[in-house]
Amino acid sequence: MPILSKPRWALPESAATPERLFRERRSLIKAAGLGAIGAIAAAPAAQAGLFDRLLGTDGPKADDEIDPTADLYPAPRNDAYAVMRPISKEELVTTYNNFYEFGSHKRIFNAAQQLSLRPWTVKIDGMVENEQTLDIDTLIRGMSLEERVYRHRCVEAWSMVVPWTGFPMADLVKLAAPLSGARYVRMETFLDPEVASGQRQSWYPWPYVEGLTIEEATNPLTFLVTGAYGKPMEEQNGAPLRLATPWKYGFKSIKSLVRFTFTDEMPSSFWMDIAGSEYGFYANVNPEVPHPRWSQASEQPLGSEERIPTLLYNGYADEVAGLYTGMENQRIYF
Ligand code: MTE
Numbered sequence: 418m419p420i421l422s423k424p425r426w427a428l429p430e431s432a433a434t435p436e437r438l439f440r441e442r443r444s445l446i447k448a449a450g451l452g453a454i455g456a457i458a459a460a461p462a463a464q465a466g467l468f469d470r471l472l473g474t475d476g477p478k479a480d481d482e483i484d485p486t487a488d489l490y491p492a493p494r495n496d497a498y499a500v501m502r503p504i505s506k507e508e509l510v511t512t513y514n515n516f517y518e519f520g521s522h523k524r525i526f527n528a529a530q531q532l533s534l535r536p537w538t539v540k541i542d543g544m545v546e547n548e549q550t551l552d553i554d555t556l557i558r559g560m561s562l563e564e565r566v567y568r569h570r571c572v573e574a575w576s577m578v579v580p581w582t583g584f585p586m587a588d589l590v591k592l593a594a595p596l597s598g599a600r601y602v603r604m605e606t607f608l609d610p611e612v613a614s615g616q617r618q619s620w621y622p623w624p625y626v627e628g629l630t631i632e633e634a635t636n637p638l639t640f641l642v643t644g645a646y647g648k649p650m651e652e653q654n655g656a657p658l659r660l661a662t663p664w665k666y667g668f669k670s671i672k673s674l675v676r677f678t679f680t681d682e683m684p685s686s687f688w689m690d691i692a693g694s695e696y697g698f699y700a701n702v703n704p705e706v707p708h709p710r711w712s713q714a715s716e717q718p719l720g721s722e723e724r725i726p727t728l729l730y731n732g733y734a735d736e737v738a739g740l741y742t743g744m745e746n747q748r749i750y751f
Contacts (some may be wrong), residue, residue, distance in 0.1 A: 484649040484657075485535065485554050491647035492562035492582045498638075500566045500732075502718070505577040507646045509719040514653045515571065516672060517621065518606065518613035526653040531612050532673065534657050543603075543678040546594035553657050557643050559592075560584035564647070565640060565661075570702050570731045572666035576716040581661055582644030587635040595631060595679045602634045603627075603684035604660065605676040622691065627660065627671040628684035628698060630740075638663065638736045641674075664733040666700045666751075699749040701741070702731040706750040713751075 512526050519525035537553040562582055570576045590602070606625035610616040616623045633639060640661040643650060650656040655672025662669050668688050678684075688696035695709050704714045704727035715724040730737055741749050 486557045486643070487649055489557070489562050490582060490644050490649060492564050492644070494564040494566070494580070498565040498567065500568055500578050502568065502578050504566060504580060505719045510577055510579055510645070511651050511653060513719060515573075515667070516615075516653060516655070518615045518623075518625065518673075519653075520615055526651070528614065529651075529653040532607075532609075532652045532656070533612070534652065537657050537675075539658065539674060540676045541589070541593045541679075542676070543680050544596040544599035545679045546596065547592065549592075556589075557657075560588055562643065564644075567640070567661055567663040568731050568733075569661070569663060569667050569670065570716055570727065572668055572696070572700070572708060572713075574711065574713065574716050574727075575719060576725075576727075577719045579645055580647070581640060581642040582647070582650075583640045583642040583661070585637060586629075586639040586641050586660070587637065589641060589677065590631065590635050593677065593679060598681050599679040600631055600681050601679070601683055602629050602631065603676075603678040603680055604629075604671050604674055605678070606671055606673050607675050622687060625671060625687045626684060627669055627686050629662070629669075631679075632740055633662070633737075636737060636740060638733060664701055664730040664737045666696075666702060668696060669700055695751070697748050697751055699741075699747075700751060701737075701749050702727060703729055703750040705729075708751060 513523050514525050514529070515523065516525050516529055519528040519531075535553070538550050539553060539556055540550045542548045562584055564580050564582045566578060566580045568576060568578055604627045607613075608616060608624040610623075615621070629639070640663075642655070642659045642661050643657060645651070645654055650659070652673075655670075655674075658674045659672040660670050660674065668686075683698055685693075686696070686698065689698060702713070707713050713727055716727050717724050728734075
């Protein structure tokens, strides 16, 4: 049964203005404090975007400045997921991103502000008892939010440690009530080429798709993220809803989700469609299994000059190795 509630976020313009001014100022501060990563990685086009922002020529954000769930933050931290590494600086995590919908470079945070976060619905369909379309605020308010500090290891060999806020994906699976024949969950990102310039590049197989087995999706570590650093998540990190599977390479952590489809067929992902020999379905982190074009033995934490050793399952072997018992000879590591 579709559940679409009246949009509580539809505040009058007068109420939105102070928050907009606040966010504009925050963006400027963030843009000005880019630091080392900006110096290393900024592409010329992205730098142009940054200067536009500093000069105020790309205009104010339109309609999505106030997050209607902001009162839920900060959520209580679940210390069961502590990480023995320093938390990455927020200004790095929010300015060095992979989000191909907004460009195939790292400086997309400015372009991603164009993504309108409300109204936003999430569809649950396929082999489930409870097909439904949920308003994002109804979904978030229906869950018990908690903060978890997770590692994130990109397949490109950089890494970060982020305090995400969200809820276990198992709770969404429970809501869906999959039929006994369902074996996988296929997840899909929004599709809006007018807003996301990358989606006008027709050689990519949009929309971005990822998949998990039901056992992976219901593993307690699998987290659906709504916030970061004690507040609602920013567009560039995948607002309003993204996945965190910290034992897998980062491309599995699909952003800005709009659909969960339960199926008995292994879904083909965005990256499997582009280069299936390099990016597989399971993509579990293993320092001993190199990417076909580079080593995965070590990684560079955001903001650090030093490389550190990469860990099997990105340090989460105790939690997830059991998912792959008997599958060691299959392609589970890249
Ligand atoms: N999700 C979508 N929809 N589009 C993307 O390009 N990039 C992935 C993942 N999720 C991506 C995505 C990759 S490669 C990584 S490493 C992480 O998002 C990066 O997350 P971050 O930008 O928050 O660090």
